[in-house]
Amino acid sequence: MNSDLAWLKEPVARPDENAARLAAERQAMLIKPPGALGRLEALAIRLAAWQRTPKPTADRVRIVVFAGDHGVTEEGVSAFPQSVTAAMVNQFARGGAAISVLARTLGAELEVINLGTVEETGSVPGVLDLRLGLGTANFLRGPAMTERQLAEALRAGRDAAARASSAGIRIFIGGEMGIGNTTAAAALGAALLGETPEALAGPGAGLDTEGVRRKAEIIRRALDRHGSYLADPLEVLRRLGGFEIAALAGAFVTCAQRGLPVLVDGFICTAAALAAERLCPRVSGWFLYAHASAEPGHARMLAALDGKPLLDLGMRLGEGSGAAVALPLLRLVCTLHAGMATFEEAGIAGKSS
Numbered sequence: 001m002n003s004d005l006a007w008l009k010e011p012v013a014r015p016d017e018n019a020a021r022l023a024a025e026r027q028a029m030l031i032k033p034p035g036a037l038g039r040l041e042a043l044a045i046r047l048a049a050w051q052r053t054p055k056p057t058a059d060r061v062r063i064v065v066f067a068g069d070h071g072v073t074e075e076g077v078s079a080f081p082q083s084v085t086a087a088m089v090n091q092f093a094r095g096g097a098a099i100s101v102l103a104r105t106l107g108a109e110l111e112v113i114n115l116g117t118v119e120e121t122g123s124v125p126g127v128l129d130l131r132l133g134l135g136t137a138n139f140l141r142g143p144a145m146t147e148r149q150l151a152e153a154l155r156a157g158r159d160a161a162a163r164a165s166s167a168g169i170r171i172f173i174g175g176e177m178g179i180g181n182t183t184a185a186a187a188l189g190a191a192l193l194g195e196t197p198e199a200l201a202g203p204g205a206g207l208d209t210e211g212v213r214r215k216a217e218i219i220r221r222a223l224d225r226h227g228s229y230l231a232d233p234l235e236v237l238r239r240l241g242g243f244e245i246a247a248l249a250g251a252f253v254t255c256a257q258r259g260l261p262v263l264v265d266g267f268i269c270t271a272a273a274l275a276a277e278r279l280c281p282r283v284s285g286w287f288l289y290a291h292a293s294a295e296p297g298h299a300r301m302l303a304a305l306d307g308k309p310l311l312d313l314g315m316r317l318g319e320g321s322g323a324a325v326a327l328p329l330l331r332l333v334c335t336l337h338a339g340m341a342t343f344e345e346a347g348i349a350g351k352s353s
């Protein structure tokens with residue numbers, strides 16, 4: 001492995017099992033039949049282990065949206081033009097995008113990083129400009145990224161996660177924006193899971209049935225073209241991924257190395273999570289999956305990660321929006337866990353046997 005990428009092999013943090021034990025003991029004492037809060041109970045215990053405290057919180061949250069364009073869009077794999085990527089980056093900063101509204105409403109910090117849009121975003125303050133090129137190359141013709149672009153995209157993600165961790169953030173949300181990136185994510189998923197392109201390709205931002213068929217065919221040709229190089233997950237990411245997907249993978253690895261839990265968004269973020277797990281085994285022990293995307297291939301990637309999404313709302317927006325929508329649930333998990341009375345405090349008789 002290139003020495004620029006040695007950090008990918010640094011050890012993953014270990015959750016605090018003592019904090020988990022204390023949180024489990026507290027759950028057992030709260031005034032409810034044991035187990036009556038269902039999955040919320042296990043979530044409180046996992047958050048406790050991750051945050052190394054018996055009373056975790058979900059208040060300090062940062063959403064980092066990574067944006068980049070995709071050369072494969074020239075094959076007609078998206079219902080929208082490439083210009084939308086830069087236009088949306090502009091809106092993230094101006095406050096009109098869904099994720100901007102969600103971040104404001106939730107009191108979450110929002111960081112926007114442009115890793116390589118083809119078009120200019122206009123002069124908007126609040127976008128970190130780390131452009132690595134005018135989008136990736138078309139992966140039907142060659143690797144999507146050079147080795148240097150891959151290393152820099154991974155590092156951009158690593159640095160964003162390290163900034164969040166150093167700032168005392170307690171939960172990290174990664175988001176993405178990139179017209180064409182469901183094709184890259186589906187190709188990644190197919191290559192990493194050994195699945196057919198048809199199992200992973202879906203409508204994305206709005207393809208019709210014929211468009212989905214064409215998209216699967218493009219992915220099939222790309223898998224054939226890149227052939228045996230796809231045995232190496234780093235090469236899968238470089239050849240089929242995107243700047244924003246690689247940055248997400250780098251961010252997720254760093255979060256796990258630094259002990260910062262990640263709330264994973266939809267289809268593209270889950271593809272990045274899968275790539276992260278292949279690059280640095282066991283990082284997925286730090287991931288929670290926010291929602292089941294409407295993109296049909298999402299379920300296969302979640303299954304491979306043994307991930308059970310918190311919500312299923314038919315969302316397929318990206319931007320980190322599904323994770324943001326799940327955040328209030330985590331906040332309720334934490335406030336219930338910390339705020340409910342125990343049987344002893346309330347003077348209520350516990351379970352008789």
Ligand SMILES: O=C(O)c1ccc[n+]([C@@H]2O[C@H](COP(=O)([O-])O)[C@@H](O)[C@H]2O)c1
Binds near residue numbers: 080179205269317
């Ligand atoms: O997060 C998801 O599950 C998701 C599912 C479908 C589409 N998207 C968003 O739509 C864009 C990609 O769609 P497409 O069809 O251009 O590949 C990209 O900006 C993603 O954020 C996101």
Ligand SMILES: Cc1cc2nc[nH]c2cc1C
Binds near residue numbers: 088176177205318319
């Ligand atoms: C308008 C629009 C907004 C988006 N946000 C994330 N992906 C998107 C795709 C489109 C097309």
